[in-house]
Amino acid sequence: xxxxxxxxxxxxxxxxxxxxxxxxxxxxxxxxxxxxxxxxxxxxxxxxxxxxxxxxxxxxxxxxxxxxxxxxxxxxxxxxxxxxxxxxxxxxxxxxxxxxxxxxxxxxxxxxxxxxxxxxxxxxxxxxxxxxxxxxxxxxxxxxxxxxxxxxxxxxxxxxxxxxxxxxxxxxxxxxxxxxxxxxxxxxxxxxxxxxxxxxxxxxxxxxxxxxxxxxxxxxxxxxxxxxxxxxxxxxxxxxxxxxxxxxxxxxxxxxxxxxxxxxxxxxxxxxxxxxxxxxxxxxxxxxxxxxxxxxxxxxxxxxxxxxxxxxxxxxxxxxxxxxxxxxxxxxxxxxx
Ligand code: NAI
Numbered sequence: 001x002x003x004x005x006x007x008x009x010x011x012x013x014x015x016x017x018x019x020x021x022x023x024x025x026x027x028x029x030x031x032x033x034x035x036x037x038x039x040x041x042x043x044x045x046x047x048x049x050x051x052x053x054x055x056x057x058x059x060x061x062x063x064x065x066x067x068x069x070x071x072x073x074x075x076x077x078x079x080x081x082x083x084x085x086x087x088x089x090x091x092x093x094x095x096x097x098x099x100x101x102x103x104x105x106x107x108x109x110x111x112x113x114x115x116x117x118x119x120x121x122x123x124x125x126x127x128x129x130x131x132x133x134x135x136x137x138x139x140x141x142x143x144x145x146x147x148x149x150x151x152x153x154x155x156x157x158x159x160x161x162x163x164x165x166x167x168x169x170x171x172x173x174x175x176x177x178x179x180x181x182x183x184x185x186x187x188x189x190x191x192x193x194x195x196x197x198x199x200x201x202x203x204x205x206x207x208x209x210x211x212x213x214x215x216x217x218x219x220x221x222x223x224x225x226x227x228x229x230x231x232x233x234x235x236x237x238x239x240x241x242x243x244x245x246x247x248x249x250x251x252x253x254x255x256x257x258x259x260x261x262x263x264x265x266x267x268x269x270x271x272x273x274x275x276x277x278x279x280x281x282x283x284x285x286x287x288x289x290x291x292x293x294x295x296x297x298x299x300x301x302x303x304x305x306x307x308x309x310x311x312x313x314x315x316x317x318x319x320x321x322x323x324x325x326x327x328x329x330x331x332x333x334x335x336x337x
Pocket of ligand 1: 013069071082242262263264265266271314
């Protein structure tokens with residue numbers, strides 16, 4: 001029986017990197033029935049909604065999706081598709097493994113941290129209003145249940161993947177109630193997991209420490225906005241946004257996507273680095289139990305990077321998205337030894 005996977009190409013560079021990721025997954029020989037659905041700009045133009053019900057229905061039905069990025073208008077326009085998707089499917093845990101890869105120019109070697117971000121609450125609750133003209137408010141909403149389950153996920157992941165430490169980031173000195181509740185929940189969960197070391201780091205200090213030396217960090221546990229920002233910062237430690245995969249995990253569904261956005265500046269030019277989405281596809285295969293195929297993809301990506309001849313512009317090369325795809329596919333098919 002093939003695995004059924006919803007494929008959302010998204011917009012901007014999404015269709016280019018999604019096509020590459022799909023080709024790479026297919027080259028592993030794992031049988032996948034791809035259920036393609038439009039989200040983002042193409043869906044807006046066709047259906048008047050960037051996240052039509054058919055997308056949510058397909059993901060609910062298959063339980064798994066691979067997703068390219070989608071554009072969110074700035075300041076005005078429709079609500080972020082990503083925020084809606086994560087809330088509608090209760091994809092509460094955003095997981096971003098940030099790892100140095102061979103041959104990639106970057107400031108540090110041996111970086112290996114996992115970012116665990118709460119994905120449904122905080123300042124992304126979408127509760128904004130104008131109090132009086134010239135005064136606006138955004139509500140930062142935290143609940144004990146959401147803080148507890150993301151902390152439980154971080155400790156479960158640490159145990160499952162043989163990691164030793166969870167660092168919870170906060171600004172509880174200023175946001176005593178919200179970040180204070182987050183910390184209280186993390187501490188309770190930490191107390192139930194004494195075999196995993198636990199520490200608390202103020203968010204601004206965490207950013208400084210990561211930039212100086214990421215080595216002491218292992219699993220980093222953050223609320224929504226801090227997690228969003230620190231994910232991009234951490235991507236910068238290992239070669240940029242084109243390198244870091246991600247997973248949005250819920251109880252009933254999981255959506256796999258890169259950390260990066262739709263990169264309108266390079267869309268449609270065959271310039272995007274597809275590796276972040278290809279590695280996201282490897283996480284997806286691991287999630288559906290195809291561990292061997294997932295490992296083969298990671299090995300093929302590492303091989304291509306180590307070889308160094310086929311690299312996109314963000315990594316200092318001149319290859320196109322399709323060249324990187326072809327090089328990885330060729331290794332998976334054994335055409336290159
Ligand atoms: P971005 O991640 O799209 O781009 C930032 C910079 O990184 C750009 O210079 C871009 O060319 C480069 N870049 C990103 N991905 C790359 C790749 N794979 N290969 C080579 N270079 C790459 O962030 P930006 O510009 O802030 O956002 C653009 C749009 O994407 C916005 O509408 C934003 O809301 C949306 N977005 C969507 C996400 C998603 O669908 N998960 C996540 C983040 C942003």
